Amino acid sequence: MQLGYARVSTDDQHLHLQHDALQQAGCEQIFADHGSGATADRSGFQRLLAYARAGDIVVVWRLDRLSRSLKDLIDVVTLLDTKGIGLKSIHESIDTTSSAGKLIFHIFGALAEFERTLIRERTHAGLQAARARGRKGGRPKALSVDxxxxxxKLYTEKQHTIAQICRMLGISKPTLYKYLADASAAGTTNA
Structure with missing residues (x-):
């Protein structure tokens, strides 16, 4: 059975074009969502997953209606594949029920993994280069060493409350406690 899935990003947009294309493609039932593909709450897609059975084919007008990113698309296709459900895209002419369609998705998956590896390598190289120049990562300290x-000193003198010290220095309580713990670890206070 062919099951259609349509999605528009905003309530201002209409599903007519997708709905007509899915009906023309022979979909017996069409599930739809209004909202960004990036959101996890896609009730129409969840209903489609609950309804679909092994051997069914999910049909979309375009792949971007199913997912916002290549990684998410590959995750969705993998999920469908584990359930024995195929995927067809009308616009891109991709059909994972054929061997050529499966090959295309394996290539997409390999490219996505390659991209993730490159990003990790570039990030790691950038951090190493910054460390070599004496830069440390992370958020800058709220207060100078002084x-x-x-x-x-204000804390150990016990003349001010925690809230007063934080207000005077413009920091939060967790930040003050972190500085106290660092000083205690360094042995400069008995906090």
Whole structure:
């Protein structure tokens, strides 16, 4: 059985074009969603998954109606494949029920994995280059070393409350506690 899936990104858009194309492709039932493909709450797609059985084929007008990213598309196709459900895209003329269609998706999957590996390698190389230049990653400290020492001193003198110290220095309680823990670990306070 061919089952259609249609999606538009906003409520202002209409499903007519997709609906007509899916009916013309022979879909016996059409499931639809209104909303971004990036959101996890796609109730129409979830109903389609619950309804579809092994041997069925999910038909979409275009692949971007099914997913926003290549990684997500590959995840969806893998999910459908594990359930024995095929996928057809009208616009791209892709059909995973054929050996050529499966080959195309395996190539897509390999390219997506290659892209993820390249991103990891570039990120790692960038971090190493920054470290070699003496740069440390992470968020900058809220207070200078002198201000941190002042925070510790104000805390150990016990003349001000935690809230007062935080207000004076413009920091949050967790930030103050972090500075106190760092000072304690360094042995500069008995906090």
């Amino acid at each position: 201000q941190q020492a002042l925070a510790v």
